[in-house]
Amino acid sequence: MNSKVPLKLTVNGETFDIEVEPRWLLSDVLRHQLGLVGTHVGCEQGACGACTVLIDGKPERSCLTFAIQVEGQQITTVEGLTRGEHLTPLQESFSAHHALQCGYCTPGMLLTATALLEQEPHPTEQRVREAISGNVCRCTGYQFIVDAILAVAGDTKEDVR
Amino acid sequence: MKPAAFEYQRVTTVAEAVKLLRDAPDAKVIAGGQSLVPLMNFRLTRPSLLVDVNGIKALQHVVWDGTYLRIGSLVRHQQIADHAEIQKHFPVLAVAARHIGHWAIRNRGTIGGSLAHADPASEWPAATVALQAEIDVEGPQGIRTVPASEFFQGYYSTVLQPDELVVAVRIPYPKFRLGFAEIARRLGDFALAGAFVEDDGGQGFVTWFGIADKPVRVHTVLPDNMEARREAWQQALGTLAIADDSKSRRHLAVQMAERAWQHSRLEGGKYLSEEAAGGDPL
Numbered sequence: 001m002n003s004k005v006p007l008k009l010t011v012n013g014e015t016f017d018i019e020v021e022p023r024w025l026l027s028d029v030l031r032h033q034l035g036l037v038g039t040h041v042g043c044e045q046g047a048c049g050a051c052t053v054l055i056d057g058k059p060e061r062s063c064l065t066f067a068i069q070v071e072g073q074q075i076t077t078v079e080g081l082t083r084g085e086h087l088t089p090l091q092e093s094f095s096a097h098h099a100l101q102c103g104y105c106t107p108g109m110l111l112t113a114t115a116l117l118e119q120e121p122h123p124t125e126q127r128v129r130e131a132i133s134g135n136v137c138r139c140t141g142y143q144f145i146v147d148a149i150l151a152v153a154g155d156t157k158e159d160v161r
Numbered sequence: 162m163k164p165a166a167f168e169y170q171r172v173t174t175v176a177e178a179v180k181l182l183r184d185a186p187d188a189k190v191i192a193g194g195q196s197l198v199p200l201m202n203f204r205l206t207r208p209s210l211l212v213d214v215n216g217i218k219a220l221q222h223v224v225w226d227g228t229y230l231r232i233g234s235l236v237r238h239q240q241i242a243d244h245a246e247i248q249k250h251f252p253v254l255a256v257a258a259r260h261i262g263h264w265a266i267r268n269r270g271t272i273g274g275s276l277a278h279a280d281p282a283s284e285w286p287a288a289t290v291a292l293q294a295e296i297d298v299e300g301p302q303g304i305r306t307v308p309a310s311e312f313f314q315g316y317y318s319t320v321l322q323p324d325e326l327v328v329a330v331r332i333p334y335p336k337f338r339l340g341f342a343e344i345a346r347r348l349g350d351f352a353l354a355g356a357f358v359e360d361d362g363g364q365g366f367v368t369w370f371g372i373a374d375k376p377v378r379v380h381t382v383l384p385d386n387m388e389a390r391r392e393a394w395q396q397a398l399g400t401l402a403i404a405d406d407s408k409s410r411r412h413l414a415v416q417m418a419e420r421a422w423q424h425s426r427l428e429g430g431k432y433l434s435e436e437a438a439g440g441d442p443l
Contacts, residue, residue, distance in 0.1 A: 002166045022169035022211070025202075044162045045199040052265050058239075059265040064198040068169055069191075069213060112264065133348040134263020 007071055011036065012080025022068050027051040029067035030077060038078035038107045042136070049135035052108035053077050059112045078107035081114060090114060090152050099148035101139035108135045113149045122153050164201035168210045175219065175299050175326055178212050183301050183324040185210045190326060192235055193270035195262065196278045220273070220328055225250060230332040234273020239264070241272065251292075251332065252432050253339040253357065257284045263349040273327040276312070279319045279375070281404075282351040284343070286313050287370035290378050291339065291357035294332040300325035313375040337361045340425030340432075342417045343371075354413035358421035367394065367418050372410055373401045383422065394418040 004019035011034060018033050025044075030036045030053070042048035044063045051063040054076035081088050087095070090113055100106045109132060116123060116131040123131070128149050129142070137145060172178045182188050189208035191197055192215060200206045214220070220235040225246045232241065241247055242258035261267055261275070261284055275285040276296060289296065289309035296307050301324055309330075312319050321327065343355035352371035359366045360383055368378045381397040384390050394415040403410060424432060 005169075021166065023164045023166050023201075025163070025198075028163070044202045046195060046262075046266060049263070049265065055268075058268045060269050061195070061265050063202070064195055064266075065269070066169070066194075066198075066211075069194075069215065130348065131264055134265050 005068065007068055009034075009067060009071065009075065010073065011075040012077060013074075020067050022066060024067050025063050026053070026065045026067045026070060026075070027062035030062060030075075033067075036077050036079050040104055040107055042104070047136070048105075049108045049112070050105055052111050052135065054111055054115055057115065057118065059115045076111065078110055081110065088114070090117065090149070093148040093152045094145070097144050097148035097151060099140060099145040105135055105137040105139075109137065109145055113145075117149070117153060123149075125150060128153075162202045162204075164198070165204055165207040167208055169213065170210065171213045171216055173216045173218070175214075175217060175328055178214050178217070178326050179299060179301055179324055181210065181212045182326070186323055188212055188323075190214055190277070192274040193237065194274075195266050195270035196274065196280065214326065223247065228334060230254075230334070232272055232330050232332070234276075234327045234329055235271050236273075238262070238267035238270050238272065238275075242267065248433060250334065253341045254288060254292075254332075256433060257288050257341050257343075257357075260284055260343045260345075260349075260352070260355070266349075272330060276330065277319060277321055277327050279313050279317050280351070281316055281374050281376070282355075282371040284352075284355065284370065287355065287357055287368050287376035289330055289332070290376040291359065291366070291368035292332050292335055293378070294330050296327060297329045297331065298325045299328045304328065306331075310378065315374040318375075335359065337365065338425045340421040340423065340427075342420035342424060344413055344417060354410065354417045356414070356417040356421040358418055358425055360422060360425045365422075367397050367421075369398075369401070369414055369418070372398075372403050372414050374404060377401060387419075390422070391415060391419065 004021055007018055007020050009016045027041050030039045040050040042050035046061045046064045052059050053062045056073050112132055112135055128146050188210035191211045191213050220233040222233045223244055224231045238258050238261045242255050248255045272285050275283055279286055294309045296312050297304055337359050340358045343352045345352050354372050355370045357368045365383045366378050367381055368376050370376050379397045381393050398414055
């Protein structure tokens with residue numbers, strides 16, 4: 001039962017041919033097989049949101065999904081938000097508003113907020129708070145994160161990415 | 162905290178799933194996996210085989226025919242929250258859906274999985290009991306239909322056999338307006354108490370969740386006077402075996418019933434926005 005099976009995993013637009021055990025979580029495969037350590041692992045029970053990635057554009061928990069389940073789907077991790085060294089407007093805004101301290105929750109926050117702004121370019125503060133309610137931050141008290149997201153929502157009329 | 166090893170099979174039909182489940186008694190179905198995978202990560206459960214049903218197209222429909230709403234078991238919570246016809250004809254379901262976990266959980270978790278898991282603090286089991294839904298389950302003998310009131314047996318326990326799969330839930334259009342309320346410590350946490358209330362003019366039904374081992378639809382009088390109504394909630398509550406019985410739990414249960422009743426009196430759009438706006442329930 002520990003035998004590995006071949007898997008084609010599409011992450012940040014690139015397709016990887018790898019071998020996985022069925023029991024390997026998507027979060028672990030991203031980190032250990034692909035070296036994409038921007039996806040953080042916190043609670044491994046779906047409560048903290050640190051491991052949030054986008055699956056076909058929607059935020060989902062990579063610790064509650066087996067890698068083998070998402071063959072053929074588009075995975076986006078924090079590394080995939082930009083192509084080069086520059087930051088997205090949302091990332092710039094996180095920096096400008098001091099929306100991170102230790103940074104552990106940041107990738108999950110960024111991916112959740114990116115998906116929100118894609119779906120709703122001008123969310124209310126209430127909507128922002130609802131959307132990130134599944135992402136726990138133990139440093140900031142959330143206010144600066146909310147400020148950072150709202151600042152981008154106010155700035156950009158069309159493309160937030 | 163990593164799952165024990167298991168075999169993995171992907172299926173595209175219910176028949177395939179049932180056959181695999183029949184041949185491997187300790188197999189588990191994985192749909193959204195939002196309750197199963199945490200249990201596996203903690204090794205509280207160690208199935209030898211996971212049958213992944215996410216590829217079964219036949220379980221992904223939402224059909225409203227004017228009398229019944231039929232929801233395939235693989236429909237995700239967020240799809241129910243966002244579904245225009247559900248928002249219009251069954252707003253109570255759209256509102257309840259928004260209280261399930263967080264956005265990322267709702268994007269993957271399914272209604273069928275929630276019913277099969279039967280967490281007594283979860284929304285769908287209580288919703289199906291409150292709305293007198295029927296649950297279709299398919300096994301080697303074919304499909305059987307179970308009224309929601311008979312489906313849930315207690316904590317995480319249903320009449321579902323190991324080789325059966327929830328395939329759909331069928332919900333009749335409610336004769337009277339329903340309301341919903343829930344309180345949790347944080348947005349998205351499991352309910353400390355929640356209620357669906359149906360007002361039939363002077364009388365009606367209340368279905369609580371999060372306070373007993375399973376949802377039960379309780380008949381009650383619903384007087385106009387608020388003090389008399391609070392007395393009625395207390396009486397209705399008295400018919401249930403309350404878990405961790407305490408003054409605070411009873412207080413929350415009464416508050417949620419009262420708030421659900423008040424919501425039942427709001428019109429559709431207002432209902433959706435007032436409930437979504439939250440506010441202090443206590």
